[in-house]
Amino acid sequence: MIRVADLPDAHPGRRLLTGRTPFFVAPTEPRCSYCVYVPRGRAPETEMSVVVGVHGTGRNVGALREGLIPFAERHNLIVVTPLFPAGIDDPDDVHNYKAIDAHGIRFDLVLLEILEQVRVRWNAQVDKVMLCGHSGGGQFAHRFLYLHPDRLAAVAVSAPGCVTLLDNSLTWPEGTGDSQQRFGITVEPEAVARVPVLLVIGSEDDGRADLAATGYPGRSRPEQLDRLAESLTGHGTVTLKVEVPGVGHSAAGTQPPIVDFFAGLLADA
Template identity: 85%
Template sequence: MIRVEDLPAAHPGRRLLTGRTPFFAAPTEPRCSFCAYVPRSWTPEARMSVLVAVHGTGRNVGALREGLIPFADRHDLIVVAPLFPVGIDDPDDVDNYKTLDAHGIRFDLVLLEILEQVRVRWNARVDKVLLSGHSGGGQFAHRFLYLHPDRVSTVAVSAPGRVTPLDDTLAWPEGIGDTQRRFGITVDPVAVARVPVLLVVGAEDDGRADLAAMGDPGRSRPEELDRLAASLTGHGTTIRKVVVPGVGHSAAGTQPPIVDFFTGLLAG
């Protein structure tokens, strides 16, 4: 793998590997991939921090990355946007990554491998990253926090349709009771509580009509977020909850509170 610092300053590879990068295959699961945004101010000495932004069911990775570019430029950090595609071993499976494992793939480990590649290629700081996710990405983000609280400095969870409470009487993904058997990891609520969490949803983001159309009346997204908030705060996590007026199920609509949240933490 080429390290950007090994390329001469005038080499065209520098232009390709800074700014908006191409998509790269994930190291051991090439059906998954990622793109990045690397500020043009990048130098190997900067050891830039990383923000991981996880897409929703629609996989609109380009727009997700694009919306975070001004934030990345202001704070000299790298945006990493993984792509977990539809149709791995099941042509109709749109949900695979949301519960972290499906079809023999551990999507949490895929992300950790991506971060190692980011560390090597850009000499980035990936020991602890900022993590955000919208909709299906919000499902991924809070579950990744449960299994890897030591790898995140803060997490923003936007509009998940389903959540996993910290309930050790229920099996994953309804709870955390069997994570040792399933993942080889016992969730530690004390470690989870050390990570500040933003919970955000649009005020107009109900979501029950979509669920009803699939035969499951379910809970609204605000109700699901309330369940997650109650579980996290009940175990000592410091959360901030934001309901965005006039916004439906929109990654762009919930992104401003996420940027504000991360900005406040970086300033602190």
């Protein structure tokens, strides 16, 4: 694998591997892929921090990356946006990655392998990354937090339709009681509590009809977010909750407070 730092300044590969990159397959799971944004002005020898954005059900990865580019330019960060495609082994399955494992794929491990490739090719600092996700991406993000808190500097969860509670009396994905049997990882609330968390939702994002259609009748997205907030804070996690006025179920609409949250943590570092 070519490292950007190994290429001469005028090499065309430098142009291909900085700015908006192509999609690359995930190292051991070629059904998944990722793209990156790397500020062109950075020196390849300089180690850069990473923000990861995880798409929702619509898989609009391009718009997600575009929305994070100004933030990356201001703070000299690399943006990593994985693509977990719909229809793996089941042509109608649009949910696969949200609960972390499906069809024999551990999507959390896929992301960790992607980050290792990003570390090597772009000289990125991936020991602890900032992670955000909207809707289905928000589901993935908080579940990834439970399983890999040591890999996260901060997490922003936007408008998840269903949530996993830090409750060992419930099995995954409702709770964490069988995480050791399922993932080989025991969820440790004390470790989760060391990671700052933002919970964000639009004021017009009720989502009751959507959730009823997907098997969660009687609940709204705000109620789901409240359940997650109560579970996290009850186990010591410092949680900030933001409601964005006039915004519905919109990744773009909830992105500004996410960027502000991450920027504030960077300023305090």
